[in-house]
Amino acid sequence: MKKIRIWQSLILMVVLFWLSVLPLCAEESGEQKTGDMPENxxxxxxxxxxxxxxxVLFGKEEDVIRPMASTTKIMTCILALEQMEDGQTVTASEYAAGQPKVKLGVQDGEEFYLTDLLYSLMLESHNDTAVVIAEGIAGTSEAFVDMMNQKAKEIGCDHTYFVTPNGLDGEDDGGTHSTTARDLARIMRYCIMESPAKEEFLEITATRFYQFQNVEQSRSFSCNNHNAFLDMMDGALTGKTGFTGEAGYCYVGALRKDDRTFIVALLACGWPDHKGYKWADTRKLMEYGIEHYHYQNVWKELSLPKLSVSGAVSDQNPYTDCVGVSLEFEEKGGSLRILLGEGESIRTEKQITQELEAPVKAGKKVGSVSYYLEEREIGVFSVVTSETVEKRDLKWCLSWLVKKLCL
Incomplete structure (x- = not known):
């Protein structure tokens, strides 16, 4: 019995040793570990x-429709910036003053400079401020929400529907106040990359502290930025938090590192008491992007065929039915920089005309070369003729004959 137990102990030790060595072998092999992908x-x-x-570089249920709470306010802010007039003032209504917390505490009939309220909106996420802004821009909150939905469609957010300008849970005949993580990231992309008011948006959302007064200067207000991510990672640009009972904790933010800009969008990222979950997830996703995605020049010098040109002539051979026409890219020595992850590669597809009819002028577009990352087209370059060829007709033949007789 003792010998059996000794052998069992030896076998167990060998198994434990082998299991401990396996992870090291996987690392030494250079193979990508599953831990490289954002998990948990x-x-x-x-x-x-x-x-x-x-x-989208990484997604988790990125197209599932969910409520988004106060991350809604990035759309409210960018629309106001695009529509407002210089020095515009707005007046709080009874409806705006009656909004639930978190609120600035506006009073019915109180007047503000619209620019000041944008800091209240984005730094403190005040719900009453959002309604004052909406009514100041569009006349009513409902009309402003229509503008929000229109803008969402324009920028390709097909699974987003706004009911309120402040992100409070809501529902009407058109649907429930909701979006997807993909759409929320797309809205942030519009705010910081495409909107004519992108610089103003970034300036407001990166401000740590702001003070202002109402127009009458009878009351003063101060705002602190609650986007903790701004001080968590180098390069943090902007962001907006959100929470409702239906949505849970939500967040959308952006970071710029070297020549790369990443956006993270999170929905339903825990409920009380888990405020820190969104910061952990944001850091994990940003660090993944920084570590694994870099810009590469994927331009390829491709060999391109010559084309047959029916009825063409040249000084060298007036009797031929075809003449070669060389092709070239419209942009020689081009550059196509793409953010690529480990293991990703580019493929090209050529679409070129097979035959041409003379005459053909230099620079005529005869095809294209497309670059693809998986099924996504990332670049298209035109292929053009590099020389002119004439058509063989009676006039050309007589001209050619005269030249030969004169030699």
């Missing part, structure tokens, strides 16, 4: 997006 995220829906191209 708290958020039910999450997206890491390349802000330059709009490509």
């Amino acid at each position: 995220l708290y958020a039910r829906s999450a997206v890491l997006m390349d802000a330059d191209s709009g490509r």
